[in-house]
Amino acid sequence: MFIFLFLLLAGLALIYFNVSAVAPGRKGKLAALVVLVAIFAGMTLRGTFVGSLTVSFFAVWLCQALLLYIPWGLFRAVRRIVLRRAMPVQTVILVSRWLLVATVVVTLSLIVYGVPHNARYVLRDATVELPAIENVSAAQDSLAVKETSDGFTTVCFSDIHVDPLFDRAKLERMIADVDSIKPDFLLFGGDLADVPMGTLDEWGYDSLFRKLTAGAKVAAVAVNGNHEGMQEREGSDPGAWMRKVGFVFLDDATECIGPACFTGRTDFQVARRRDMERRPLAELVPSEKLPWILLDHQPKGIEGGYSGRLPDFAFSGHTHNGQFFPGTIVINFVWRLAYGEGMLDGVRWLVSAGVDCWGPPVRVGSDADMWIVQFKQKK
Numbered sequence: 426m427f428i429f430l431f432l433l434l435a436g437l438a439l440i441y442f443n444v445s446a447v448a449p450g451r452k453g454k455l456a457a458l459v460v461l462v463a464i465f466a467g468m469t470l471r472g473t474f475v476g477s478l479t480v481s482f483f484a485v486w487l488c489q490a491l492l493l494y495i496p497w498g499l500f501r502a503v504r505r506i507v508l509r510r511a512m513p514v515q516t517v518i519l520v521s522r523w524l525l526v527a528t529v530v531v532t533l534s535l536i537v538y539g540v541p542h543n544a545r546y547v548l549r550d551a552t553v554e555l556p557a558i559e560n561v562s563a564a565q566d567s568l569a570v571k572e573t574s575d576g577f578t579t580v581c582f583s584d585i586h587v588d589p590l591f592d593r594a595k596l597e598r599m600i601a602d603v604d605s606i607k608p609d610f611l612l613f614g615g616d617l618a619d620v621p622m623g624t625l626d627e628w629g630y631d632s633l634f635r636k637l638t639a640g641a642k643v644a645a646v647a648v649n650g651n652h653e654g655m656q657e658r659e660g661s662d663p664g665a666w667m668r669k670v671g672f673v674f675l676d677d678a679t680e681c682i683g684p685a686c687f688t689g690r691t692d693f694q695v696a697r698r699r700d701m702e703r704r705p706l707a708e709l710v711p712s713e714k715l716p717w718i719l720l721d722h723q724p725k726g727i728e729g730g731y732s733g734r735l736p737d738f739a740f741s742g743h744t745h746n747g748q749f750f751p752g753t754i755v756i757n758f759v760w761r762l763a764y765g766e767g768m769l770d771g772v773r774w775l776v777s778a779g780v781d782c783w784g785p786p787v788r789v790g791s792d793a794d795m796w797i798v799q800f801k802q803k804k
Contacts, residue, residue, distance in 0.1 A: 481785035539787030546793035583614030583742025584779030603640035615650025615722035638671030686711035
């Protein structure tokens with residue numbers, strides 16, 4: 426968190442320095458100050474339509490601006506060291522203006538393409554072969570074991586991020602798709618909303634989410650994400666709200682439901698906000714000899730030092746697959762598994778790009794998605 430804040434402040438300082446160079450004297454400084462004030466005003470009014478729109482524009486613009494301002498700043502610094510004199514003021518002003526225009530044009534282009542692209546999501550398929558259940562004879566009277574023998578279906582999704590810019594029609598399409606698929610389980614990987622839970626009720630999302638969770642034949646299972654930590658800090662109770670609309674909400678807990686056992690981890694940032702440690706995974710291993718599915722919002726893998734039974738499958742979100750350039754490139758250097766199917770610490774892991782976006786509803790080079798995962802039982 427401290428590293429993120431440091432990078433944010435450093436980025437804003439670089440923005441101020443470069444925008445202030447578009448005009449001499451007070452005019453340039455005033456222009457840079459207006460940009461910073463607009464950014465902070467948008468963040469303060471994040472729960473309103475205008476605030477969300479402002480934050481969305483500047484979130485995209487900051488990424489594009491820094492891509493140009495960082496090399497431009499390095500060039501000026503190296504030139505000054507080598508030539509031992511500053512670049513002519515008029516040259517700096519001219520280049521700064523062109524850079525500002527270029528960043529705004531690129532930003533608007535990404536928004537014009539990325540907003541409609543984000544409005545859609547892709548349904549992806551995956552199949553997981555589960556190991557044969559051991560000691561079936563000892564549990565042969567268990568209905569859950571009998572149900573597991575034929576496998577089961579899950580719909581996995583993450584990162585809905587309901588806010589003033591969220592497309593309500595997208596959630597309605599999700600409800601229709603789930604009703605059509607008729608999965609045994611819905612698995613939600615965290616980051617439900619960026620507004621207080623009371624606001625969700627006022628906007629009518631409680632009834633929509635009840636329709637969504639009702640589409641699971643056995644259960645809808647959910648965990649918290651880092652944005653739930655933000656809502657807790659502001660006085661909301663996302664876990665209680667998710668239970669109210671029909672989710673089995675697991676907060677560092679394990680529950681066996683029908684043909685499978687599910688462990689939902691408390692998100693790292695939620696635990697930090699609560700000033701607590703996450704429970705050791707060893708305390709969450711299910712006692713039932715059933716398929717074990719792990720839900721953990723951030724795909725950091727299995728904790729170090731753990732040597733017990735491994736989950737048969739794990740599901741995460743959080744990364745958004747970078748969402749838009751240059752995040753779609755940088756994200757692969759941040760996470761061992763930034764998107765899709767792979768192995769983390771010996772566990773088959775699936776990382777979703779999310780149903781929607783943090784902040785700007787813009788996707789370029791990534792797709793919003795939901796995953797239909799078929800679990801097949803090895804005989």
